[in-house]
Amino acid sequence: MPFVQEALDGIEFARGDPNSTWGSVRAAMGHPEPFTLKYVAIGNEDCWKPHYRENYLKFYAAIRKAYPDIKMISNCDGSNAQLDHPADMYDFHIYQNANTVFSMANTFDRTSRVGPKAFVSEYAVTGDDAGRGSLLAALAEAAFLIGLEKNSDIVEMASYAPLFVNTNDRRWNPDAIVFDSSQAYGTPSYWMQHFFSDSNGATLLKSTLQANSSNSLEASAILFQNPMDKGNYMRIKVVNFGSSPVDLKIVIDGFDRKLLDSSGSKTVLSSTNVKDENSFANPEKVVAQVSPVKSLVEKTGTNMDLVLLPHSLTCFDVLMKSDITQITADDDSHVSSM
Template identity: 65%
Template structure:
């Protein structure tokens, strides 16, 4: 039964059926949902959002549209040994020798590729030798699409370089051009740049740089990126549109364990990820065991938030590595780094770091309102160390930026929190039945004090698999409970957001992709039922049932400003146990 106010004329009813086929004994069970649409409580405008972490190659080889993997030849393994993978030779050791040396022309990058060509002209195998890059498990090249190719070159002699996009075996050319670099001082680097229009489609292509001129040359910072990216800001279109369709009100970034690193030297440091892409040194993502060039850096995350119409939530390193394995000897340096990061985002263009943002063609400040002090350190054995560090960040941020809301990752109840915070973080990964039951987790939470930020949740393990209806059903019940407790739960987002099929470090995930395709798991589509929750009116409901199966339901009302009409959305979910 639904009572509608005068202008509330539309009803949308959404329901998941039971995962298992109902037995004869429960077919006569009935349920009646009474919705009082005459009044209610408004859900926070910021309620529903997304969380991006560099995990499962979500950004490098995913959301970030750069096609070249290890573009600066800077990639290192865990033991710091150089690793030019996935670059490979075209030719053999009798015609070409490839190595790396510390001759890069960029201040924050040291390594360049040294290529010594031993053959000349017709003596070279198939006419030319060089190197190729297959990208992240194949480059997706589409007919008619234009790709911007950039690389830096130096040589004592003039060089003719063939730049091409080809099939994975190099036998079929999709696009090609020849570039000539004049002879010059060996210390001078030349920026080589060209546009290639693909004549064929191939989702498993590669980029080739070849020559037939005998001599020595150095190559550095190679990039291949389609001109057509999401809002022209470098993001892959299909993946960006999938997250835009969730209508997120906020974007939490960049992690996750990616923030702290297993070793502190491998933590995400925002200053290394801004400015010209050629100058970014990249770093080893030891939390998830792969190299990232940091093309998708702090600035790009802020830009993506703006493009999505979402508020950025910046999670910064607090001087501790993952799970408290390592602590900085001087925390004040990390405090200063956090303050400067805020200045970069919202500072006046005349300020030190605001001017760096302005130089990146964004003089207008970003709408940064929330920052989080680390990720999960308070869950570790080093909880006391986190609590010792935390006030140093909180006090200084409130001193210089009193309007910025600070998030602690201690998920203790409000009554147990022993430090000031605007919100506190809550993470949960569990089986479907348990998460469904957690719909009541915040029923008795104190209604005064800091609000809850449920920044990571998902059904995991056997129930989650690589994405399942059972997982989505468990998550649905949990989200209904968060809606009903939205007076104390301010924000919620699922994790992880993306997984590349070639690097499943964590399962399940919301969006699965490869170089040219993507699909949403049931957990992704479940989130669509909640896209209109933010800012809506939560209505009072009463569920009358003789069913032995727990059922959760909610109803929201939302005004459509275009036609000034009110819509009701009712969600009903049976237990997955």
């Protein structure tokens, strides 16, 4: 099939030796070093189309033979049932209203731990709830990401979509970063993703919530090393998707409070109106606000009593006295791969 050969030629252009047919073209364009191409998705939202599977298998066989190390991604959803064809990963897209995205935080809780892992390659709140990038959208997406974080043993990667938009050529709403020829700003969804920047390689802790409005909450707890100060921290993230403040107690199972320092920080993403958006005129209307925390652990240890603002994403980073590698994790803990 000519299309299969074109795919192989494209991969050779990216990865091939500079003396190969297509690698030499790349080298002549000024990039002799091969690109690090590790993944190939076969199609895009094509699973439902006629002949997808038979064509997929032709691409799969040819690419596997030529590049056995490349991970191949199917367009068919494997979160509810096993795929009927070979794949290293499967693609998962979600574009829905805020309530639906919030409710999908547990999507992968019941997914089989056997078989291909998920690549959530496109997720975003869309429609009226999103506007051009609202706080409401960011909070629902944060809850969904917390669900992915908790299931990071079977969710290998995730990416927001789309990332950039030129405000003079807007074809999709929302986008994470808006720009023109001289300026740029991040939407609330952009700032929300900063809360997950240390999730990759972190250790996920088993935690439980005790609150007066648990149906509007999603939370997780991780151990991670801050790449800036090299300090080891416990991070607790909580989304309050409701319109009222929440009194919350978080219990970290099997964790020794003596490992925690008394110092840390609290970061909150919130605003006076859940539909607030950023703009060129007011690029920081909805941004994360950081404040120091000095007495959280002294008062409560690992049973933390907190008050959450309405419609907010709150993150508590507590400094640890011990190296993460010296901590014996609970049986239900695992390393996040997101």
